[in-house]
Amino acid sequence: MSKGSNIVHLLGSATGSVRDNLATTVVTALTVGFSLAILAQFLFVFINLDAAVSTWGDRTHIVVYIKDTAMRGPGSIERIKGASLAVPGIKSVAYISKDDAYAELKAGMKGHEAVLAGVDAGALPASIELRLDPEYMEGAKAAGVVERFKKMDWAEEVQYSQEWVEKFAAFLRFFEVAAFGAGIFLVGVTVFIVSNTVRLTVYARQDEIEIMSLVGATDNYIKLPFFVEGVLQGLIGGLLAVFIIYAGRWALLSRMPVYLRFVVDVPVSWTMAVAAVFAFGIVLGAAGSLLSTSRFLKSC
Amino acid sequence: MSKGSNIVHLLGSATGSVRDNLATTVVTALTVGFSLAILAQFLFVFINLDAAVSTWGDRTHIVVYIKDTAMRGPGSIERIKGASLAVPGIKSVAYISKDDAYAELKAGMKGHEAVLAGVDAGALPASIELRLDPEYMEGAKAAGVVERFKKMDWAEEVQYSQEWVEKFAAFLRFFEVAAFGAGIFLVGVTVFIVSNTVRLTVYARQDEIEIMSLVGATDNYIKLPFFVEGVLQGLIGGLLAVFIIYAGRWALLSRMPVYLRFVVDVPVSWTMAVAAVFAFGIVLGAAGSLLSTSRFLKSC
């Protein structure tokens, strides 16, 4: 009656039980797998879109046109850049010379080049482009930054597409809330479906539980096979989920326009993602079976 | 032993059975509801995005700049428009006069107005904007249309962003395939989870089925309570799904930037959508229970 042989027996009985209930084990595993796959793919798309949105966010900027008079004298550009960076909320500063501006305009006018025939490069003002820290993109804060630049003596005009930033910030906030809500909902549904499936499995085997208890099995001894089964279901489910995700990704990538591919890309390392899906599957299966058996045993 | 009283008894026994198995009925109904809600919301987003994508598709167009010489003489513009519309694949024609073109350019140069100081409205060419039928947006066909316009004697230059259209057509095709695949997958998962839940419910009541068969119940008599239960589960599930969709839509709309709202809008009438979700729920529940009981009875 040593502890060791006890555990061997427990595990033996557990795997035996899995063998006996293969059909339900497989069915539950499939449910776990499908649920997990949907959840995981949702998370990937979410994380990727979130990253993309942040990148796009980087592209909003404030343009400050510089008075021609302020550009005279050596080092004046460096001074302007330094002063700009010192303003709180400014992430980066880029200088666009008169020549750069002309080249840019010309590129933007492709097909209408004739229009620019009489225009001289010197006619355009030089400018600096400022990028904001994300937390400064919000309406009031951004306006404050713009005000500070308007007061600079070298600034001729400050351009900032207030409306776009507000829209964008609202979108970001909305997207975060919506995706978070949807994620919670999906996790809830997955947990619910899995625990429900396990509950029905336990229910179908209540005779077995009752009889084991009557011949003197401890609660833990009774729970173990269900636990092992739950873990196994989670494992198989996780494996299935990984397979579905991988297959789905392959099917998508082979057809998807290149610039959209990032949406289905796995954001973290492949190994990490597989491990996470596995772990969640196992936790789901284990928790589901433990909860169901405990509830059932208490009513015995 | 009249047929009528027989049916009354059958239905009586069926509702009695639902009462006795309230817990599992509710649990299955919840599963159906969650699955349906996810499926329906996915379908709505899909239909809406699909519609949006078609609209955007409308915005790609061919621009044909018109030779100044071709514009002399009364009715010449009407002739050009008529000739353009006659080309197969052309959906609509819009004429942009020299003045329109100048106004457009000026609007596009906001902040750089100085550049246009020396430019005269007459310097820009007049043009027509052509929209293509969707089936002509594909690479080779679009190129054919462009060729035909290049040969027109009044055409100075034809602009058509070949690359964008190809990308866009690929995206459309990809989106259709991907969404179709995802939809099939979701329907499959929903049917699987529901039928699995019903199967386990039937399994938990196999004694009842066996005993009814032993005392002389016909197969249909045995199936009816499960059928009624399935329909009821589908109904409750459908109700829940409608509620989740409605609540989710409300939560999203109250926070969502206006220009994104179309994504969660119900594309068909609200009544139609509710009816469809209901109908699918009922079909799922009924089919699930019938399949499971039939399979079980056959093995009796």
Place this chain on the structure above:
Amino acid sequence: MKGSRPVFPDYRGRPRLPALRRAQSVMIQLFHVYKTFEGAGTALHDVTLKVAKGEFVFITGPSGAGKSTLLNIMFGSEAPTGGQLIIDGRNYIKIPRSDVPYLRRRIGFVFQDFKLLHDKTVFDNVALALRVMGVETGELKKRVARALSYVRLQHRANFKVETLSGGEQQRVAIARAVVKEPAIILADEPTGNLDPHLSLETIELFKEVNNKGTTVVVATHDQGLIDRFAKRAIVLEQGRVVSG
């Protein structure tokens, strides 16, 4: 339900086949019936027997002799591996699956393991046998009450079966068999959980039903009962009929 013999409505209302008229005095007939279970050997070996209409027969023999198997074959819930089986003029072996329920309605079976619905009441368990036949509520209540009083369980009608004692459950199973007023009663060890007094009462009940025309076959270990009621007894041993 019309006619003078309402308790035994004819099998699905079909007229009996004229060719089988002469055989009508025989209710159950087995010809060279075999039953083997994969890997478990032979449960029934060349069993040929005849039970007349309205007869009362005991089947006895040691544990595992094949008594339950024989009754199950008569009930159509187990198919013989060989031989022929005629119940009330119909060849059981060739009956389509969809007709089986109608045959079962004419046979009341008391299962050795009762086969009751444990989470349903006594009333519902007994009523089930009538409900599946579409008997109307009024008549159903009357007949169930009568059957429960036969087995002295009126006072337990609204209790769930799982709260009953072993003997009480066995009596519910008996009530469910007799409530149908069937053409045949097959009872498998119906007194195993009953005290001597109730055992006698149960067999008396079967005799009463038998006097009204029902054919009764009772499998039992209780030699005392067989001796006391002095009815024909078929003795099985290792799947063979050794006497009777």
Place this chain on the structure above:
Amino acid sequence: MKGSRPVFPDYRGRPRLPALRRAQSVMIQLFHVYKTFEGAGTALHDVTLKVAKGEFVFITGPSGAGKSTLLNIMFGSEAPTGGQLIIDGRNYIKIPRSDVPYLRRRIGFVFQDFKLLHDKTVFDNVALALRVMGVETGELKKRVARALSYVRLQHRANFKVETLSGGEQQRVAIARAVVKEPAIILADEPTGNLDPHLSLETIELFKEVNNKGTTVVVATHDQGLIDRFAKRAIVLEQGRVVSG
């Protein structure tokens, strides 16, 4: 497993309480035990009785008298509504839930409805009682084989229980109770599905186990057995002890 009495490992290995030493000759003791079921009246009414260590007692009485309820209370699977219960020197009423399994390992119970796992083999059903105790495979196999041969079921070891006859199933239940070599055997109607010969053999088996020191309590309707074995019989009627 060491020591000269390996068959009755002490309850969780704890030393017996010295104060209870004197009571050791009493195995089961009930003081004014009542059991009422909501709405169903009284199943046991003021039952006071004592079963000595190593005694062999029959419990008898009509169907519904309370025999099973009494055994279930002795087994701790049903709690009395009133009174005290002492098994082997421990007050059963106050035992924490987590100790119940260890007490059940010392009691072999033959349930009236067998409580077997139908889709498991005979071997697995009997072995389960040892497996939950952590007995090693070698010894387990030996002991299960021995128990099955006691009840004449060696040849059925690898059959699923659902394929067995009623009497065979009952013997599996008996084998599962004796295989534990328990301190107490509680058997509820253990011969209801057995022919007279096997019934005698079963009681002989219990007597043999009893001779080795096990306390045996058998609930039965079979007056013949009680007469034949001339052991003490407690007679219950409507929940009261009327003799014994």
